[in-house]
Structure formats: structure tokens, C-alpha cells
Amino acid sequence: MKNPYEVLGLREGASEEEIKRAYKRLVRKYHPDQYVNNPLADLAEEKLKEINEAYNILMNKRNRNNEDNNNWNYYRYESDSYNEFNKVRRLIDMGRLKEAYDILENSTNRGAEWYFLKGVILLKKGWYEQGYQHVRRAVNLDPNNVEYRNVLNNISFRNETYRDVGRNMGYGGDTSLCEICQCLICTDCCCECMGGDFITCC
């Protein structure tokens, strides 16, 4: 068993406040939402388990059950009769992408679910552009399906997360100083129009 402080990236004897903060940050980082359709999702899950254990030990809450992350599964299985797409889903879950792909290629039933499952396979093997297009197609064909929409939204959400991490580290490469000034001056003008003032000297 690893040292729980080390797992949370803290020095020995960190305060409760620090432990909580580190725990929150790490859970956000390794949350299953961040690893949807990523072939390393199982490793992230292990990591999260380790973090949860470390946190529970440090907070003396060993018996607390962490129901948040263990039974997380975004697939919606249809329990009714046999369906070739359910088989595809099982193969995808087992990481047998090639077999899943072959079944889809031979399938004649090319509706929303077909596009969705093919999109998932493509995303998992790193073909992000094609994968995104396929999932988007699935959403267009069946706009009410929450599952398809979630996977589609997850991609944009993850791009946003990536940018956020950089921004918090100090990345400012996208906006030039000039744009910031423009923005400030605009804000000032707006405020003045509304009767307030943002930059008092002008």
C-alpha cells in the first residue's frame, strides 16, 4: 500500500483543508467523464480508486462507501431480445474493437445506433474526426437520444477542460495583449453608457 499522502501529492501531515482540496482536484482530473472512450479508462479508474482509498484513510472514514465512481457505466443496455448491436457493445466494452467493427460493417441496419457505435469505435482507436462525425450523425438521426448526445457533448467538454488546465497554469497565448485592452475599453464604454464607470481615468 502506498503512502496515502504521496497518492494525494501532499507532504506528510497536511491539514484537513489541504487534503480536501487535493482530493477534489484529483477526482476532477481522473473522473470517468474525462476518460470516456479512452483506451486507458481502466487505468484512470484504478487511479481514482487509489485516490479514494488514500482519502478515506486520511479522513478516517474507511467504511464510507464510495458509490460515486464504482458503478459508472455510460452504456445503456437493452435487456430485451437478442440484438446484434448489443453484441457490438459488449465487444467494445471488452476492447475487441476489430470484431465489433466487422459486425457493424456487415450489418444492413444503418440507423442512428449504427452510426453511434461506429463513432465510438473510431474515437477509441484515435480517429477523432471520423468518430465525431459519426456520433454527430447519430444525434441528427435521433435527436432525443441522451446517450448519443452525451458522447458528442463530452468531446467538446474535454476540449474545454484541456484549455482550462492550460489557462490555470498561466497560458495566455490565444489572446494578445491588444485584445485584452480592447475588451477593457469596450467594457468601460458599456459601463459609462449604463451610467457606471469601469476605468475611472477615461
Add this chain to the structure above:
Amino acid sequence: MDKLFGYVTPYKDELKVREYNTFKAYYCGLCKTLGSEFNQVVRFGLNYDFTFLGLLLSSLDEERDKIKFEGCIANPFKKKPIIVKNKNLSYSAYISVILVYYKLLDDWKDERNLLSLMGMIPFIFPKNKAKNVFEDKYLAVVNNLDKLAKLEKEKCDIIDESADVFGKLMEEIAASPFISDDRTIRVLRWLGYNLGRFIYVLDAFNDIEKDVKEGNYNPILLQYKYNLEEGLESFINRVREPIEFTLTFTLDNLAKSYELLDIKYNRSIIENIVYMGTRQKMMQILKKRSCKK
């Protein structure tokens, strides 16, 4: 293929001086390693992407790298910190020699550029040495480059498909022969795949103008169906957004792999490259044209 790298660099604005010096020490260390393993000329093939590889793999080792102070040809009197040659830097040096050799060979085949032919000469022996030392990796590189050449000939119009081959090439390279832990190798493979994909797609975007002029293969031109009437400017404006989207997602996957590695040293420098340096490079290249005109 026209991959001359240099896309994986730190974001200098947010680097501490200490971190900057460490990064440079790895850069110089790789350069010195190229000189001592092969010859002085191959040192010109030095680039940042392989510095990143050497730095990343070294930072997974239990043992901390040693630093020495030395001058070099570029600046013989000023002593600079340099990472002492280790197995990871050697590995990066060997792999970079193979790739530079094939890059020059490719230029010669495509453009009959005499300079590339001349440039190949000092790389012939190093390339053969690399083949003997890391045969698996050598074969994987050659095999994937062949596949890429074939896709180019067939005018493959799916960016993902072409990028996949270069991704697989980098995946093989990232799976260091010195690491035996399966879990780490799995993570490194996915990291390498996304790194290769990033380099390939960004490079293709960077070359749009040149490839139109010279009639070269470029999957972006084919997939997004460039035609003369549309004009280059509006084509680039049309593809910028989807390319940025797919590249950002690639970087996110790269970062997610990085987060699963057990990095022992240099964490802040590597994080800087993963979350900011690559992104800055991407934005520079994507926005380059809209600023110029």
C-alpha cells in the same frame, strides 16, 4: 512525407529560469549524445521533439539524471549545464537519426533535391548502427513510413487514416525498450499515438499553401475538397475550426495519458509542454495566415 518536427516545445512565458535551463540541458545533452554516438554532422538533425522524448523517458527513471558543465562548438568558452548521456538520451538520438535519414531520402525522391542527397551521406552509417541496436524500432519506423507512402500514392482522403499511420509510428517509438512495466508501456503507446497524430495533422495544415503550389499530397486538401475557385484564403478559413477541434482533442488525449504516468522528475517542464507549449505551437500555426494579411 514531410515531417520535420519541432512542434513539441515548451511555452517559454510560463517557464521558470531553472526549468528553462533544465530543458536546455536536455537539448544540449541530446546534441552531445548525437556527436558521441555517431559523428559531428548528425548533430544538425537535432530537434525539440526528440528532446521531449528523451526528457519524458528520463523522467520516468528512478535515478535522477546527472548534470555536467561543458562548452560546445557553438559556444566553446561558455560552460553550460548539460545532461550526462543516459540510455534514454541515446535511444532518442538513435531514433532521430533513423527519422532524419528517411526524411532526407524522401526529399530526394520527391524533389530530386541534391542537397538532401548530400545531406544523407553522414546519416548512412548512423542509420545502420541504429538498425543494429534497435532493430524492432527500426523496422517499425520503416514499415510505417512505407504504409504512409502507399496512402499518399493512393491519395487517401481521410485525415484520420493517414494520421493513424504516423501515430502508430510514434507509438512504437514512445514504447521505450527500457521499460518493462506493461501498464507504463500501454500509457506511453497511447501518448505516442496522440503525439504522432498531433504532429502529422498540424504539419499537414502548416503545409497547405506549399502543397497547393507544388501539387503535393495533403490529406486536408483532399478531405475538405479544395478547389481553385474557392481560393486558398477561404479554404484555410473553412478548415481552421474543424482542424483546431480535432487537434485540441488529440492534445487532451495526450494530456490524459501523461496524467497516468508515474513521473519522477521534471514534472513542471513536461506539464508546461503538454498543456501549453504544444497548444501555443498549434495556435501559432493555425492563426499564422489570418495575422499576415
